[in-house]
Amino acid sequence: MRLATSLVLVLACGLGSIALADDLSLPARTLPAPASEDISPQMQAIIAAKPNPNANPLWKTGEEARATADAAAVAAKKRIPGLLERLNVTMTAQTMDGVRVHIITPNMLPAANRNRVLMHVHGGCYVLSPGEAGTIEAILMAGIGRYKVISVDYRMPPEAYFPAALDDAVTVYRAISKTTNPKRIAVFGTSAGGALTLETMLKLKELKLPMPGAIGVGTPMADATKTGDSFYTNEGVDNVLLSRDGFCDAATKVYAQGHDLRDPLISPIYGDMHGFPPAILTTGTRDLLLSNTVRTHRKLRRAGVEADLNVYEGQSHAQYGRNDDIPETREAFGEIAAFFAKHLAK
Amino acid sequence: MRLATSLVLVLACGLGSIALADDLSLPARTLPAPASEDISPQMQAIIAAKPNPNANPLWKTGEEARATADAAAVAAKKRIPGLLERLNVTMTAQTMDGVRVHIITPNMLPAANRNRVLMHVHGGCYVLSPGEAGTIEAILMAGIGRYKVISVDYRMPPEAYFPAALDDAVTVYRAISKTTNPKRIAVFGTSAGGALTLETMLKLKELKLPMPGAIGVGTPMADATKTGDSFYTNEGVDNVLLSRDGFCDAATKVYAQGHDLRDPLISPIYGDMHGFPPAILTTGTRDLLLSNTVRTHRKLRRAGVEADLNVYEGQSHAQYGRNDDIPETREAFGEIAAFFAKHLAK
Numbered sequence: 057m058r059l060a061t062s063l064v065l066v067l068a069c070g071l072g073s074i075a076l077a078d079d080l081s082l083p084a085r086t087l088p089a090p091a092s093e094d095i096s097p098q099m100q101a102i103i104a105a106k107p108n109p110n111a112n113p114l115w116k117t118g119e120e121a122r123a124t125a126d127a128a129a130v131a132a133k134k135r136i137p138g139l140l141e142r143l144n145v146t147m148t149a150q151t152m153d154g155v156r157v158h159i160i161t162p163n164m165l166p167a168a169n170r171n172r173v174l175m176h177v178h179g180g181c182y183v184l185s186p187g188e189a190g191t192i193e194a195i196l197m198a199g200i201g202r203y204k205v206i207s208v209d210y211r212m213p214p215e216a217y218f219p220a221a222l223d224d225a226v227t228v229y230r231a232i233s234k235t236t237n238p239k240r241i242a243v244f245g246t247s248a249g250g251a252l253t254l255e256t257m258l259k260l261k262e263l264k265l266p267m268p269g270a271i272g273v274g275t276p277m278a279d280a281t282k283t284g285d286s287f288y289t290n291e292g293v294d295n296v297l298l299s300r301d302g303f304c305d306a307a308t309k310v311y312a313q314g315h316d317l318r319d320p321l322i323s324p325i326y327g328d329m330h331g332f333p334p335a336i337l338t339t340g341t342r343d344l345l346l347s348n349t350v351r352t353h354r355k356l357r358r359a360g361v362e363a364d365l366n367v368y369e370g371q372s373h374a375q376y377g378r379n380d381d382i383p384e385t386r387e388a389f390g391e392i393a394a395f396f397a398k399h400l401a402k
Numbered sequence: 403m404r405l406a407t408s409l410v411l412v413l414a415c416g417l418g419s420i421a422l423a424d425d426l427s428l429p430a431r432t433l434p435a436p437a438s439e440d441i442s443p444q445m446q447a448i449i450a451a452k453p454n455p456n457a458n459p460l461w462k463t464g465e466e467a468r469a470t471a472d473a474a475a476v477a478a479k480k481r482i483p484g485l486l487e488r489l490n491v492t493m494t495a496q497t498m499d500g501v502r503v504h505i506i507t508p509n510m511l512p513a514a515n516r517n518r519v520l521m522h523v524h525g526g527c528y529v530l531s532p533g534e535a536g537t538i539e540a541i542l543m544a545g546i547g548r549y550k551v552i553s554v555d556y557r558m559p560p561e562a563y564f565p566a567a568l569d570d571a572v573t574v575y576r577a578i579s580k581t582t583n584p585k586r587i588a589v590f591g592t593s594a595g596g597a598l599t600l601e602t603m604l605k606l607k608e609l610k611l612p613m614p615g616a617i618g619v620g621t622p623m624a625d626a627t628k629t630g631d632s633f634y635t636n637e638g639v640d641n642v643l644l645s646r647d648g649f650c651d652a653a654t655k656v657y658a659q660g661h662d663l664r665d666p667l668i669s670p671i672y673g674d675m676h677g678f679p680p681a682i683l684t685t686g687t688r689d690l691l692l693s694n695t696v697r698t699h700r701k702l703r704r705a706g707v708e709a710d711l712n713v714y715e716g717q718s719h720a721q722y723g724r725n726d727d728i729p730e731t732r733e734a735f736g737e738i739a740a741f742f743a744k745h746l747a748k
Contacts, residue, residue, distance in 0.1 A: 078435075078450075078452070079432045079433060079434050079435065080432065080433040080434075080435070080453075080638075080639070080641075081430070081431075081432050082430060082431050082432070082433065082638050082639070083430050083638070084427070084428060084429050084430045085427075085428050085637070085638075086425045086426065086427050086428070087425060087426040087428065087631075087634045087635060088425050088426075088634060089425065089426070090630075090631035090693075091629075092625075092629045092630065092631075092697065094671075094697055094700065094701065107426065279438075283437075283438045284436075284438060284715070285433075285436035285438075285687055285688065285715060285716045286687055288433045288434060289433060289635070289636070289639055289687065289688065290635070291431070292426075292428050292429070292431075293426070293428070293635055295426075325440075341631055341632055341635065341692055341693055341696060342631065342635065346687055346713075347436075347687055347715055347716075350687060350713040350714070350715055351438065351440055351715050353712070353713070354440065354712075354714065354715065354733075355440065357712070357737070358733070364710065364711075365710075365711045365712065365713060366699070366700075366703070366711065367692075367696040367699070367711060367713060368696070368700070369630070369631060369693055369696055369697050369700065370631045370693075387700075387704070391703070
């Protein structure tokens with residue numbers, strides 16, 4: 057058994073080592089909700105929420121995924137007017153070179169940000185949050201960071217499959233960079249949006265296009281092959297994603313449509329990150345993608361890229377981006393906004 | 403079914419209200435050893451090692467702890483000559499204002515570091531690694547970072563109890579700063595040494611003494627009250643510390659000798675970190691003190707302190723500091739050395 061395990065490790069990793077690992081057996085246990093005084097009551101409630109009991113819609117088709125996405129988008133859309141008002145920003149919809157976008161502009165744009173533009177790529181496992189539902193993170197950033205944000209409403213299944221989302225992101229980036237110096241552009245997103253941010257950088261390199269001035273990589277789906285220790289250590293601990301075999305994995309396969317999941321344009325951890333712009337990464341200790349995030353951070357650092365990492369106590373996947381009235385949301389977006397302010401040209 | 407799923411997604415995406423949970427029950431499970439190709443074979447072997455068989459000596463007295471410490475120090479001491487030779491550094495023992503120290507000097511000291519001094523405060527739960535056994539991390543830093551390092555061989559139980567370790571660190575810092583501008587000094591350490599680094603900063607503030615130019619805070623025992631989510635999530639996952647109720651907790655109580663464990667000079671997370679120097683923090687995803695580390699990072703950032711965080715994939719407590727032939731050790735010490743180079747005056 058031990059021999060079999062080590063053989064598997066050697067084969068799986070292509071390493072010459074015969075470093076031996078028995079699997080680690082853990083008994084059943086009970087985790088108390090994190091309750092240190094450095095977690096706000098609002099965030100404590102989110103962290104302690106019941107585990108998502110139906111996080112396993114194992115969609116097999118784009119149509120199935122889209123039906124769920126459309127239903128969820130109805131509720132999300134209802135939150136938008138209140139968010140826009142509280143954060144004092146204005147949103148308009150348009151297309152840029154044929155790609156749907158939402159443009160969110162602070163009503164009070166600071167002078168320092170007048171010539172800067174952030175491009176936002178939303179999350180949702182490549183299948184969720186169509187239309188306005190995908191703009192919440194963009195609105196939070198526009199309002200908290202006081203930047204103009206262009207949020208890419210990229211095509212999703214069943215309208216289109218890999219690499220449509222990436223293509224749309226690149227198209228919008230090219231369109232923005234026609235009028236804005238790339239050094240004044242940042243690209244950011246969370247989860248699939250974090251992965252798409254990284255994938256966009258890989259694609260820009262391939263196309264020999266100039267990099268933006270900075271990127272914000274929120275708990276990225278950087279490895280769609282389920283490699284990464286927290287896929288195991290945080291299984292059932294993360295109350296959002298729950299399992300590496302849950303809806304996000306199913307959705308990624310729907311999007312990939314049979315394409316190799318190890319392709320760096322789906323699993324950017326396997327791409328060459330030399331020459332990437334300064335990056336800020338965000339995750340939480342209970343995040344199923346904690347390892348994806350820290351592995352990406354290390355890969356960037358090993359490639360000589362300036363990269364900041366923020367890990368929030370107790371938070372599961374992407375919980376820092378929930379709502380504008382949560383101190384940790386203000387904190388996380390404030391950190392990212394400050395990082396962009398430091399690295400973007402004026 | 404579709405409606406139920408969309409409701410769940412609404413909750414998962416933060417679009418609705420939150421149902422508070424009781425404690426989270428996790429079933430028994432098996433963790434495979436992390437095996438991604440971005441972990442070196444040497445580190446994989448360390449990560450996959452069987453759980454520390456000596457993780458539960460629940461010492462009640464300084465004498466008991468010291469007997470274990472002395473026994474362990476014999477083996478540690480044997481490693482020193484080889485380490486010194488391979489890392490091309492020289493070590494001497496002396497006292498500074500009555501406190502025992504080891505001074506480790508690179509045989510080839512770069513010009514930029516000629517006037518810089520790092521003060522090292524070793525780990526070992528306030529009771530382990532007496533004498534030369536406490537210098538391994540200092541030697542690694544002197545050799546990899548090519549700095550002159552002064553390692554404080556602070557008094558430990560039963561020779562002395564709280565706050566003797568801290569007092570000795572402060573004494574040596576004052577002695578160093580008589581001849582070296584504090585802007586050219588960094589203080590660093592791991593585990594208890596990370597906590598002592600933070601405690602020293604709190605004490606310097608209290609004494610109105612100048613701060614050093616930077617600090618290196620390795621997976622600090624920043625909260626001795628067992629507060630912090632990873633005390634629970636990583637219980638039994640961390641193969642070094644194993645449990646919040648293990649030897650390190652027992653040792654801290656021996657050191658505290660009845661003193662309030664919530665005192666910021668024992669649990670520095672409860673101290674005021676405004677005015678701290680730039681800090682670099684290091685931990686691993688399996689570290690029992692992952693939460694201690696990220697909570698400290700956030701506390702520093704909230705206090706406006708420049709603070710970098712590095713989290714290494716799969717590593718349990720302090721595994722980055724094991725040996726000089728491990729790529730991740732070179733990486734971690736290289737990161738810390740570069741951070742010091744950036745922040746220390748020449």
